[in-house]
Amino acid sequence: MTSVIPFVRNEMLPEKEPPLRERGVVHWMRQNLFSGPLNTVLTLLGLAVLLWVASHVLPWLMHSVWNASSLTECRDIITQRFGEGATGACWAMVKERWHQYLYGFYPMDLYWRPNLAFVLMFVAIAPVLYTSLPRKMLWFTAIYPALTFWLLWGGSVWTPVVAMLGFVILALIFRALVGKLGVPVSAGIGVVVAALWWMFAQGPVSDALQAAIPLSITTVDSDQFGGFLLSIVIGVTAISASLPMGILLALGRKSDMLIVRTLSVGFIEFIRGVPLITLLFTASLLLQYFLPPGSNFDIILRVIILVTLFAAAYIAEVIRGGLAALPRGQYEAADALGLDYWQAQRLIIMPQALKISIPGIVSSFIGLFKDTTLVAFVGLQDPLKGITTIVRADINWKGIYWEPYIFAGAIFFIICFGMSRYSMWLERKLKTDHR
Amino acid sequence: MAFVQDAPKDSFRLGMLIYDTRYRAITIQVIVLTLFLLFLSWLVNNTIENLAAKDRSFDFGFLWQRAGYDINQTLISYTNDSTHFRAALVGLLNTLLAATVGCIVATILGVLVGVLRLSKNWLVGRMMTVYVEVLRNVPVLLWILLTMTILSETTPAPSDFRVTEAMIAAGEAPKATMMLWDTVAITNRGMNVPAPLVEHGLPRLELLGMSVNSNVLAFLVVLGGSLWVNSRIRGHARRVQEATGVRPVTWWKSLAVIVLPTVALLMALGFHLDIPTLTRFNFKGGTEILHSFTALTLALALYTSAFIAEIVRAGIMAISRGQSEAAFALGLRPGRTMSLVILPQALRVIIPPLISQYLNLTKNTSLAIAVSYMDLRGTLGGITLNQTGKELECMLLMMAIYLTLSLIISSVMNAFNRAVALKER
Numbered sequence: 001m002t003s004v005i006p007f008v009r010n011e012m013l014p015e016k017e018p019p020l021r022e023r024g025v026v027h028w029m030r031q032n033l034f035s036g037p038l039n040t041v042l043t044l045l046g047l048a049v050l051l052w053v054a055s056h057v058l059p060w061l062m063h064s065v066w067n068a069s070s071l072t073e074c075r076d077i078i079t080q081r082f083g084e085g086a087t088g089a090c091w092a093m094v095k096e097r098w099h100q101y102l103y104g105f106y107p108m109d110l111y112w113r114p115n116l117a118f119v120l121m122f123v124a125i126a127p128v129l130y131t132s133l134p135r136k137m138l139w140f141t142a143i144y145p146a147l148t149f150w151l152l153w154g155g156s157v158w159t160p161v162v163a164m165l166g167f168v169i170l171a172l173i174f175r176a177l178v179g180k181l182g183v184p185v186s187a188g189i190g191v192v193v194a195a196l197w198w199m200f201a202q203g204p205v206s207d208a209l210q211a212a213i214p215l216s217i218t219t220v221d222s223d224q225f226g227g228f229l230l231s232i233v234i235g236v237t238a239i240s241a242s243l244p245m246g247i248l249l250a251l252g253r254k255s256d257m258l259i260v261r262t263l264s265v266g267f268i269e270f271i272r273g274v275p276l277i278t279l280l281f282t283a284s285l286l287l288q289y290f291l292p293p294g295s296n297f298d299i300i301l302r303v304i305i306l307v308t309l310f311a312a313a314y315i316a317e318v319i320r321g322g323l324a325a326l327p328r329g330q331y332e333a334a335d336a337l338g339l340d341y342w343q344a345q346r347l348i349i350m351p352q353a354l355k356i357s358i359p360g361i362v363s364s365f366i367g368l369f370k371d372t373t374l375v376a377f378v379g380l381q382d383p384l385k386g387i388t389t390i391v392r393a394d395i396n397w398k399g400i401y402w403e404p405y406i407f408a409g410a411i412f413f414i415i416c417f418g419m420s421r422y423s424m425w426l427e428r429k430l431k432t433d434h435r
Numbered sequence: 436m437a438f439v440q441d442a443p444k445d446s447f448r449l450g451m452l453i454y455d456t457r458y459r460a461i462t463i464q465v466i467v468l469t470l471f472l473l474f475l476s477w478l479v480n481n482t483i484e485n486l487a488a489k490d491r492s493f494d495f496g497f498l499w500q501r502a503g504y505d506i507n508q509t510l511i512s513y514t515n516d517s518t519h520f521r522a523a524l525v526g527l528l529n530t531l532l533a534a535t536v537g538c539i540v541a542t543i544l545g546v547l548v549g550v551l552r553l554s555k556n557w558l559v560g561r562m563m564t565v566y567v568e569v570l571r572n573v574p575v576l577l578w579i580l581l582t583m584t585i586l587s588e589t590t591p592a593p594s595d596f597r598v599t600e601a602m603i604a605a606g607e608a609p610k611a612t613m614m615l616w617d618t619v620a621i622t623n624r625g626m627n628v629p630a631p632l633v634e635h636g637l638p639r640l641e642l643l644g645m646s647v648n649s650n651v652l653a654f655l656v657v658l659g660g661s662l663w664v665n666s667r668i669r670g671h672a673r674r675v676q677e678a679t680g681v682r683p684v685t686w687w688k689s690l691a692v693i694v695l696p697t698v699a700l701l702m703a704l705g706f707h708l709d710i711p712t713l714t715r716f717n718f719k720g721g722t723e724i725l726h727s728f729t730a731l732t733l734a735l736a737l738y739t740s741a742f743i744a745e746i747v748r749a750g751i752m753a754i755s756r757g758q759s760e761a762a763f764a765l766g767l768r769p770g771r772t773m774s775l776v777i778l779p780q781a782l783r784v785i786i787p788p789l790i791s792q793y794l795n796l797t798k799n800t801s802l803a804i805a806v807s808y809m810d811l812r813g814t815l816g817g818i819t820l821n822q823t824g825k826e827l828e829c830m831l832l833m834m835a836i837y838l839t840l841s842l843i844i845s846s847v848m849n850a851f852n853r854a855v856a857l858k859e860r
Binding site: 256263270272366370384385 | 459554557573574575804838
């Protein structure tokens with residue numbers, strides 16, 4: 001009897017490619033664009049919208065004109081090149097006026113000063129953002145505000161130096177007293193002495209030093225500031241000043257002390273309840289009532305103070321969210337270790353709470369940076385309304401509207417979008433939970 | 436033998452106010468309060484001195500003087516003989532109108548975009564991402580200014596709508612035509628839309644010193660009554676469904692109850708639309724919607740919708756996948772899964788940040804200044820302030836009103852939030 005040997009395959013068959021509709025572009029399109037009747041309709045609608053936009057925007061962009069001295073000349077060139085009825089972008093306006101959008105009426109031969117300040121800003125921020133850099137660089141961060149003030153506004157070098165001395169005095173007094181009197185009292189005494197220094201010694205001392213060793217550069221008045229220079233000055237100053245204030249307000253709001261809590265809550269809710277525009281009008285109209293008679297200081301400084309207060313209230317709420325997100329055990333652990341309130345805040349609570357609130361802080365900053373355009377309403381030259389109004393008032397550029405808004409809007413978009421992406425990256429980097 | 440002694444009693448020493456943590460809190464609070472009061476009195480004192488130096492007084496009497504200026508959009512009757520108070524009220528109502536319309540449009544757009552951004556459709560998802568990122572990363576002021584410029588500079592002049600004898604003879608079309616079956620005209624002066632009019636209306640009512648349009652009142656009363664009856668019908672249907680498992684068909688009852696009485700009332704009042712027509716210089720009849728209002732509301736709504744879209748997206752994504760999988764396992768269709776399982780839970784995540792977006796939009800209506808829309812800042816904080824010179828009073832009053840508005844909105848929305856919040860233990 002012959003035995004039937006069943007067929008047994010003893011080598012693997014080569015893998016077959018999936019059928020055409022299950023791979024490649026076709027599969028992807030079936031999966032992502034035409035997976036059902038509704039999806040197909042949505043895709044077609046989307047394509048229609050895209051086509052409509054492209055059919056309007058692309059010819060307009062393709063017909064761009066970069067060299068012309070007026071809008072009429074632009075239009076003539078476009079008609080000449082592309083025929084009657086053709087529309088095109090007139091970027092010649094941007095080419096002629098870009099410096100006003102960036103610097104306002106800042107003297108042209110002094111552009112290196114804001115440029116230098118802008119570059120140094122990154123050097124000053126670097127050690128704060130990247131902990132791997134040498135800690136000594138923080139000293140530069142500390143003197144950066146005075147340096148920038150001097151670079152931007154010019155004048156005697158002794159004014160910012162003497163102002164910085166006030167902070168040095170504050171720090172020295174705080175260090176001398178903090179061991180004995182605790183943080184709040186010694187900080188309070190330091191602030192009072194520093195304030196007295198600024199009020200009474202600032203003027204005479206800097207004048208005397210200037211007389212002894214004259215060191216000064218060309219002064220630039222505040223009304224020459226404008227464009228993105230103004231936005232960045234107001235935005236960066238306000239956000240960096242509002243961060244410590246916001247932390248204090250958030251702590252005040254969570255404090256056990258009734259009076260401190262009530263004052264913090266009242267301040268935060270008041271600021272958050274009124275539009276920024278009313279605060280800006282306060283800066284331009286009302287501060288003259290609230291300050292001692294005869295005192296009149298720079299409008300940019302007044303605006304910065306009010307914007308700082310505004311930002312501080314929002315930052316306080318963001319940080320309060322971070323504090324609330326910390327588990328109660330962290331506070332109890334700090335107490336159990338015998339740390340006092342400020343040690344616990346500095347070593348345990350704040351590092352974690354600030355980390356949680358980074359996305360919120362960055363989005364507050366983005367919001368604040370966008371809101372700096374509102375200073376146009378108190379007579380400052382912001383890049384959106386202020387400068388564009390000036391450009392459109394020029395007889396050569398009367399009637400231009402897409403180009404200036406696209407230009408200013410694009411710069412805002414790049415800065416704000418960049419910051420939001422950076423904060424997302426930072427959030428991922430700092431995430432320590434193992435999810 | 437040992438005696439248990441009481442703990443030694445500390446006698447109170449002055450130094451304990453600083454060194455003893457039990458008393459330090461009180462010391463600090465007293466100091467803070469003193470400093471705060473000193474600061475406050477310093478401000479008040481400065482203000483009094485400054486007012487005296489400028490020979491001005493601090494009183495709100497000017498509110499009852501004749502305003503003497505016109506407002507181009509009034510929701511309540513107002514002439515330039517009315518008081519400054521009335522002007523401020525008109526401005527407040529304009530602010531509220533822009534805020535309400537803006538919030539509604541922003542919510543609709545935002546929810547739509549937020550849901551579409553999560554759609555499996557690659558193209559639509561990307562387009563919505565672009566929409567959100569472009570709108571929210573550019574200052575809202577730009578959107579307001581751009582919308583205003585486009586509306587007022589690219590639209591035709593009223594004269595472009597004219598059809599002359601010569602044009603008919605030559606067979607030419609006018610440069611611009613009205614839209615929506617010749618009822619809406621968008622010109623560079625404004626948008627003319629049909630206005631509802633009644634033939635034989637009811638007399639105006641005097642209520643609490645205010646003149647009320649009783650036609651609108653009657654309409655609202657009838658509509659409210661219909662809605663109430665409709666809710667009773669639906670309630671009855673629900674009870675029947677719970678008792679028997681079969682839901683009675685109600686849609687035609689609801690439709691009849693809501694539509695019939697309203698239509699009957701409108702017929703009785705002789706309702707018709709007043710369609711704008713071109714006269715010698717401009718369109719007459721109908722209602723003119725100012726471009727400033729459209730630009731402000733539309734731009735604010737678009738800008739805020741980008742933020743709302745993100746909130747909605749985050750809210751839906753916060754609901755774990757297990758929830759929708761469980762709903763599918765129970766055999767619910769995708770639509771019902773969304774409305775019965777996902778949305779009720781997502782709503783709890785969505786509402787708190789939504790409140791702050793509504794507040795932001797309301798506060799941002801003060802940007803009306805950019806397009807000269809006569810809101811609260813335009814009347815009380817603008818022309819009234821400039822005419823009377825009462826900077827301090829006008830600004831303080833305006834801040835107080837905005838603050839009250841914010842507090843009211845946030846408390847109403849918080850009450851709503853509590854109503855839908857998860858009831859735990």
